[in-house]
Amino acid sequence: MPDASITTVPVPLGDRAYEIYVGRGLLQEAGQRIAALGARAAAIVTDEHVGPLYADILARSLQQHGLRTSVVTVPAGEATKCYAFLETVCDAVLEARIERGDLVVALGGGVVGDLAGFAAAVVRRGVRFVQVPTTLLSQVDSSVGGKTGINSRHGKNLVGAFHQPSLVLADTALLDTLPLREMRAGYAEVVKYGLIDDAAFFAWCEKNWQGVFAGGPERNEAVAQSCRAKAAVVVRDEREDGDRALLNLGHTFGHALERITHYNSARLVHGEGVAIGLCLAFRFSASLGLCPVADAERVEAHLSAAGLPTRLNQVAGGCGTVEDLLDAMAQDKKVKGGALTFILASGIGKSFIAPGISVDSVRAFLKDENSA
Numbered sequence: 001m002p003d004a005s006i007t008t009v010p011v012p013l014g015d016r017a018y019e020i021y022v023g024r025g026l027l028q029e030a031g032q033r034i035a036a037l038g039a040r041a042a043a044i045v046t047d048e049h050v051g052p053l054y055a056d057i058l059a060r061s062l063q064q065h066g067l068r069t070s071v072v073t074v075p076a077g078e079a080t081k082c083y084a085f086l087e088t089v090c091d092a093v094l095e096a097r098i099e100r101g102d103l104v105v106a107l108g109g110g111v112v113g114d115l116a117g118f119a120a121a122v123v124r125r126g127v128r129f130v131q132v133p134t135t136l137l138s139q140v141d142s143s144v145g146g147k148t149g150i151n152s153r154h155g156k157n158l159v160g161a162f163h164q165p166s167l168v169l170a171d172t173a174l175l176d177t178l179p180l181r182e183m184r185a186g187y188a189e190v191v192k193y194g195l196i197d198d199a200a201f202f203a204w205c206e207k208n209w210q211g212v213f214a215g216g217p218e219r220n221e222a223v224a225q226s227c228r229a230k231a232a233v234v235v236r237d238e239r240e241d242g243d244r245a246l247l248n249l250g251h252t253f254g255h256a257l258e259r260i261t262h263y264n265s266a267r268l269v270h271g272e273g274v275a276i277g278l279c280l281a282f283r284f285s286a287s288l289g290l291c292p293v294a295d296a297e298r299v300e301a302h303l304s305a306a307g308l309p310t311r312l313n314q315v316a317g318g319c320g321t322v323e324d325l326l327d328a329m330a331q332d333k334k335v336k337g338g339a340l341t342f343i344l345a346s347g348i349g350k351s352f353i354a355p356g357i358s359v360d361s362v363r364a365f366l367k368d369e370n371s372a
């Protein structure tokens, strides 16, 4: 009997198809669903905050279903998405004698998911992995779609691979222990789906965001709807040859801010960069005459009501000069022939890919923003 309180979102990607389960209580029964993948061993990768809360529950559930388990714990925070901890995780997976038929299980937020997923992509040239996302951000975004990787001093996520998970278990009860700052950060990616192509979902967010934060039925709804939205894009364009770039709305600015703040989570976390980036993308669109100013104001009002930063001057410790920002943006993966590609919008729910944006137009816009 399927559990009515659990929502299943399929990701139909042919021989890389998988399912996302969303609901409360999935961690306790994770062993059953993961064992169904047919592995004999699982290397759990987690971080120092999540491990003490949830790794034993997961390991016990896996062992009850006959899987040999091991746990590797990395430090929490964006700085862990780096070469050094990639080596730590790869070595731990090899040490645990994980074979190609076995599994890496990422138990944590997007940092753990991106790092463990990348390790799974490269160890033995590819072992399967399962995502057990524990932040709002990872449940609505990073656990889905197969982008894995680490940061480089040259820029964000510049070393990585597409490697789809075999299963995603998004237990929304785990968000009960998530710090408010991280809840807010993840919420920026929820709002992003409304801004991309679903104005009705954005309006739903405006009405229901407090329920999402409080853990009411709205939370499961927001996670499931976000996963459906992301899965639809990924299925259309798995490797970002086209439409998938829409999921980068707000990220050209956001990633530049993360690089400038040296991936220091105390100063800025990814979702905060995205929140500022979403506002900048809308204000930039408005400044080019593409989007009503009222829509840009509505985006800012909502993110701000949810407690997110919306302006460059809200970056702790400052965001550098306009030239620093432009420099960081020059390494964006969407750059083509030296020209920037932005995701712009002609209104809420009406985003589009805009190639060939001149650096001068971005410079002029950022100068205004920086002095605002």
Ligand SMILES: NC(=O)c1ccc[n+]([C@@H]2O[C@H](COP(=O)([O-])OP(=O)(O)OC[C@H]3O[C@@H](n4cnc5c(N)ncnc54)[C@H](O)[C@@H]3O)[C@@H](O)[C@H]2O)c1
Pocket (backbone or CB within 6 Å): 047, 048, 049, 050, 053, 076, 077, 078, 081, 108, 109, 110, 111, 112, 114, 134, 135, 136, 137, 138, 141, 142, 143, 144, 145, 146, 147, 148, 157, 174, 175, 176, 177, 178, 179, 182, 185, 186, 269, 270, 271
């Ligand atoms: N691969 C993708 O498609 C994709 C999409 C979006 C973001 N990302 C990446 O995700 C990363 C950000 O992920 P994040 O926002 O989840 O941050 P994170 O992984 O750093 O987690 C945030 C903090 O919350 C803690 N935490 C996690 N779950 C918890 C819980 N249930 N209870 C208590 N504490 C908990 C963590 O230890 C950490 O301190 C960035 O590196 C970003 O680039 C990737």
Ligand SMILES: O=C(O)C(=O)C[C@@H](O)[C@H](O)[C@H](O)COP(=O)(O)O
Pocket (backbone or CB within 6 Å): 141, 145, 147, 156, 157, 189, 240, 244, 245, 247, 248, 251, 333
């Ligand atoms: O899945 C995607 O595609 C996204 O762009 C989702 C983003 O929220 C996410 O931050 C992603 O990691 C950014 O990808 P990148 O290719 O710009 O590094």
Ligand SMILES: [Zn+2]
Pocket (backbone or CB within 6 Å): 141, 189, 251, 270, 274
């Ligand atoms: Zn993101």
